[in-house]
Amino acid sequence: MRVVAVWSIKGGVGKTAAAVNLAFFAAAAGLRTLLWDLDPQGAATFYYRVKAKVKGGGRRLLKRSAELQLLVRGTDIENLDLLPADFSYRRLDLDLDARKQPQRRLALKLAPLADEYDVVFLDCPPSVSLASESVLRAADALLVPVIPTTLSLRGLAQVRSFATKRGRRDLLVLPFLSMVDRRKTMHRDAIGLCAADEGFLRAAIPAASIVEKMGVHRAPLPAYAPFSEPARAFAALWSELDARLFGRR
Numbered sequence: 001m002r003v004v005a006v007w008s009i010k011g012g013v014g015k016t017a018a019a020v021n022l023a024f025f026a027a028a029a030g031l032r033t034l035l036w037d038l039d040p041q042g043a044a045t046f047y048y049r050v051k052a053k054v055k056g057g058g059r060r061l062l063k064r065s066a067e068l069q070l071l072v073r074g075t076d077i078e079n080l081d082l083l084p085a086d087f088s089y090r091r092l093d094l095d096l097d098a099r100k101q102p103q104r105r106l107a108l109k110l111a112p113l114a115d116e117y118d119v120v121f122l123d124c125p126p127s128v129s130l131a132s133e134s135v136l137r138a139a140d141a142l143l144v145p146v147i148p149t150t151l152s153l154r155g156l157a158q159v160r161s162f163a164t165k166r167g168r169r170d171l172l173v174l175p176f177l178s179m180v181d182r183r184k185t186m187h188r189d190a191i192g193l194c195a196a197d198e199g200f201l202r203a204a205i206p207a208a209s210i211v212e213k214m215g216v217h218r219a220p221l222p223a224y225a226p227f228s229e230p231a232r233a234f235a236a237l238w239s240e241l242d243a244r245l246f247g248r249r
């Protein structure tokens with residue numbers, strides 16, 4: 001099982017869009033896939049038409065005895081399960097704090113699922129916090145959407161140093177360009193900088209209103225616009241991620 005956290009210090013950069021669409025492609029490739037919606041806003045849960053309510057809420061979810069499997073829901077997509085968000089994730093940080101080994105909590109919760117899934121995507125809320133540390137421990141790869149502006153590049157530098165400082169040198173930090181608008185000079189300039197950065201995945205997701213329509217269709221992009229430019233970009237992103245996670249399958 002490989003755990004991919006879609007993660008950024010910044011909000012609104014395309015984390016959920018990436019998690020939702022990459023999970024779709026992973027499942028379509030035949031991998032047993034789990035999408036864990038860690039964001040109290042529950043956007044990923046909404047896109048996949050899964051009921052958000054987790055009985056007992058996030059507090060119960062973090063108890064050692066709670067069986068994560070019981071809370072997993074199926075989706076309309078074959079091979080794809082989802083662990084729904086719940087408003088009580090707002091208290092996730094507190095809950096993690098209240099128990100021993102908070103940084104290891106997510107990793108411990110995921111451990112029993114190792115035989116059930118080939119890949120797990122964590123759709124993370126935007127923050128650096130105790131919950132983030134827990135995510136960092138659990139993840140094999142951090143997938144970081146970067147909008148091509150200087151500010152987002154600074155955010156990426158922070159992500160990299162955050163990972164290194166936590167002693168996770170084995171962690172794959174995989175940035176990619178998100179919401180790219182080539183008409184903007186600032187974007188074109190920043191794209192040049194990113195192209196020179198060898199850590200970047202090559203696929204870039206264009207800014208396109210068809211991506212926003214996920215909320216209208218309540219479906220991942222490739223389900224309603226499989227041949228659109230951004231859908232093909234997400235497919236390319238998945239191929240690269242697949243290669244980095246599993247080598248040649």
Ligand SMILES: Nc1ncnc2c1ncn2[C@@H]1O[C@H](COP(=O)(O)OP(=O)(O)OP(=O)(O)O)[C@@H](O)[C@H]1O
Nearest residue numbers: 011012013014015016017126179206207208211212
């Ligand atoms: N490639 C894209 N082109 C245009 N709009 C996009 C694209 N990707 C995402 N969006 C839209 O931008 C908004 C933010 O995207 P998304 O929810 O994926 O970001 P996020 O990083 O998960 O945000 P948050 O930090 O709030 O969780 C959403 O309204 C989404 O529909």
Ligand SMILES: [Mg+2]
Nearest residue numbers: 015016039043
């Ligand atoms: Mg999100």
